[in-house]
Amino acid sequence: MTMQPPELVAFAEQCRNRVENALAQFLPSSTTLPMDLHEAMRYAVLGGGKRVRPLLVYAAGRALHADEQALDVAASAVECLHAYSLVHDDLPAMDNDDLRRGRPTCHRAYGEALAILAGDALQCKAFHLLAHAPMGPVNADARLEMLELLALAAGSRGMVGGQAIDMAAVGRELDIAELEDMHIHKTGALIRAAVVLGALCAPALDEGHRRALDHYGKCIGLAFQVQDDILDVIGDTQQLGKQAGADRARRKPTYPDLLGLSGARERAGELHQRALHSLESFGSEADPLRWLSGYIVARSS
Numbered sequence: 001m002t003m004q005p006p007e008l009v010a011f012a013e014q015c016r017n018r019v020e021n022a023l024a025q026f027l028p029s030s031t032t033l034p035m036d037l038h039e040a041m042r043y044a045v046l047g048g049g050k051r052v053r054p055l056l057v058y059a060a061g062r063a064l065h066a067d068e069q070a071l072d073v074a075a076s077a078v079e080c081l082h083a084y085s086l087v088h089d090d091l092p093a094m095d096n097d098d099l100r101r102g103r104p105t106c107h108r109a110y111g112e113a114l115a116i117l118a119g120d121a122l123q124c125k126a127f128h129l130l131a132h133a134p135m136g137p138v139n140a141d142a143r144l145e146m147l148e149l150l151a152l153a154a155g156s157r158g159m160v161g162g163q164a165i166d167m168a169a170v171g172r173e174l175d176i177a178e179l180e181d182m183h184i185h186k187t188g189a190l191i192r193a194a195v196v197l198g199a200l201c202a203p204a205l206d207e208g209h210r211r212a213l214d215h216y217g218k219c220i221g222l223a224f225q226v227q228d229d230i231l232d233v234i235g236d237t238q239q240l241g242k243q244a245g246a247d248r249a250r251r252k253p254t255y256p257d258l259l260g261l262s263g264a265r266e267r268a269g270e271l272h273q274r275a276l277h278s279l280e281s282f283g284s285e286a287d288p289l290r291w292l293s294g295y296i297v298a299r300s301s
């Protein structure tokens with residue numbers, strides 16, 4: 001039976017609670033030495049955020065009846081990696097932002113040096129969790145695959161590479177293929193990895209399901225960024241929890257620049273449809289994934 005919107009909202013709420021409890025336990029307490037570093041790490045991770053990547057881990061895992069304890073670990077790992085990228089992206093040497101998740105950025109609250117270290121340590125924490133934290137029936141081969149997947153998605157051929165392309169693109173005119181290539185790496189790679197990490201928590205993942213979910217992740221990873229660019233134009237700073245209009249102010253190329261606002265909306269809708277199409281072999285167990293795809297292109301923050 002198809003899941004109804006209230007059930008899906010409850011699913012999201014329950015997953016957010018799960019990952020936030022898991023993160024609060026996995027991260028060293030702020031009374032553990034070095035206390036200021038651990039406090040900065042907790043500030044960066046536990047201070048809000050939509051938790052889209054953890055939700056995708058849970059939704060993909062549940063579509064395949066994965067172990068819940070394993071999903072908590074994978075969801076926490078991907079969120080630690082994401083939080084590190086936000087801390088470093090906000091630094092003066094990168095975007096030099098003051099506001100993140102509705103409050104001062106990590107370097108504004110703790111100073112630049114400690115923010116760099118907090119980001120570094122969060123990245124290590126992500127890999128340590130996948131290597132070490134209890135994951136129920138998940139075996140060593142599956143853990144190794146997760147480690148490899150996250151490393152590739154986060155590194156120079158994934159998110160960090162995308163950030164380098166982004167830096168080189170400031171003030172330049174990109175065509176749509178170059179813009180998509182940048183976002184597939186910068187934002188898309190980690191979102192795509194989140195979906196596959198959830199799938200890898202399932203006991204026996206068949207190749208067809210893996211390919212379908214990977215394709216779903218690829219489509220919504222890009223759709224997420226198209227919507228991010230749209231929100232940069234139409235969103236408001238308070239609701240976004242970060243500075244609206246920042247990309248334009250920095251002369252960063254965006255989808256609305258290249259396609260116009262309605263063209264960008266059309267592109268997001270098309271990616272959403274492609275994501276739904278890749279889930280055709282699944283029944284109602286994939287409804288949370290379908291709903292998340294819709295949420296990603298309709299979100300206002």
Ligand code: GRG
Pocket residue numbers: 048049050051052084085086088089094101159160163186187225228301
């Ligand atoms: C500097 C190592 C390094 C990487 C930077 C992904 C990235 C690469 C930087 C993130 C900064 C950014 C604004 C990217 C554009 C889209 C995006 C990923 C926004 C933030 O993600 P959300 O909206 O944030 O999921 P919340 O706060 O909800 O978790």
